Amino acid sequence: xxxxxxxxxxxxxxxxxxxxxxxxxxxxxxxxxxxxxxxxxxxxxxxxxxxxxxxxxxxxxxxxxxxxxxxxxxxxxxxxxxxxxxxxxxxxxxxxxxxxxxxxxxxxxxxxxxxxxxxxxxxxxxxxxxxxxxxxxxxxxxxxxxxxxxxxxxxxxxxxxxxxxxxxxxxxxxxxxxxxxxxxxxxxxxxxxxxxxxxxxxxxxxxxxxxxxxxxxxxxxxxxx
Numbered sequence: 001x002x003x004x005x006x007x008x009x010x011x012x013x014x015x016x017x018x019x020x021x022x023x024x025x026x027x028x029x030x031x032x033x034x035x036x037x038x039x040x041x042x043x044x045x046x047x048x049x050x051x052x053x054x055x056x057x058x059x060x061x062x063x064x065x066x067x068x069x070x071x072x073x074x075x076x077x078x079x080x081x082x083x084x085x086x087x088x089x090x091x092x093x094x095x096x097x098x099x100x101x102x103x104x105x106x107x108x109x110x111x112x113x114x115x116x117x118x119x120x121x122x123x124x125x126x127x128x129x130x131x132x133x134x135x136x137x138x139x140x141x142x143x144x145x146x147x148x149x150x151x152x153x154x155x156x157x158x159x160x161x162x163x164x165x166x167x168x169x170x171x172x173x174x175x176x177x178x179x180x181x182x183x184x185x186x187x188x189x190x191x192x193x194x195x196x197x198x199x200x201x202x203x204x205x206x207x208x209x210x211x212x213x214x215x216x217x218x219x220x221x222x223x224x225x
Contacts, residue, residue: 035089038081099143163195
């Protein structure tokens with residue numbers, strides 16, 4: 001069950017300048033405030049505070065003011081803040097919780113957001129033997145091993161060069177429509193010898209851009225195929 005405090009909105013809307021000052025203060029206090037930093041990032045995203053400014057979007061705003069904080073780090077903080085309370089974040093740490101959320105998607109498991117510690121993770125040892133460990137006992141390395149095992153291609157046959165070429169054309173067509181500051185990603189994986197393409201983190205307000213990119217890419221893709 002999702003904790004109602006996770007992802008809770010701020011009582012009053014904040015301006016971009018207020019967010020910048022609050023985020024800068026949190027940076028000086030390091031890991032204890034990762035959850036609050038995630039909340040601030042989500043606040044800018046949810047209220048589209050940066051869309052009508054020269055920054056264009058939330059990643060652009062934070063990149064301009066906090067160059068040492070990677071975009072993926074912000075996304076991780078935001079995701080953890082949406083799904084877990086500050087208390088849970090303090091107990092397990094943002095890195096492990098972020099990996100747990102990824103494992104949840106990959107392994108398609110249920111997750112108790114209030115008490116995630118009891119979630120069993122399939123962790124392979126050095127010999128590839130899988131052991132079930134509760135999340136509370138898993139290290140970051142354990143979680144990465146579990147994810148690597150889950151993501152391992154189910155087919156040892158490499159994908160055809162033609163399929164990879166098509167994927168690259170799709171990737172070029174899509175990414176050319178979005179700013180480098182956006183978290184849009186195009187990825188491919190090998191599913192029993194079949195190429196499976198994924199489009200991730202498309203802002204709802206820019207879904208039309210994705211549609212246009214795919215339509216524009218149809219003609220050249222047909223020529224290659």
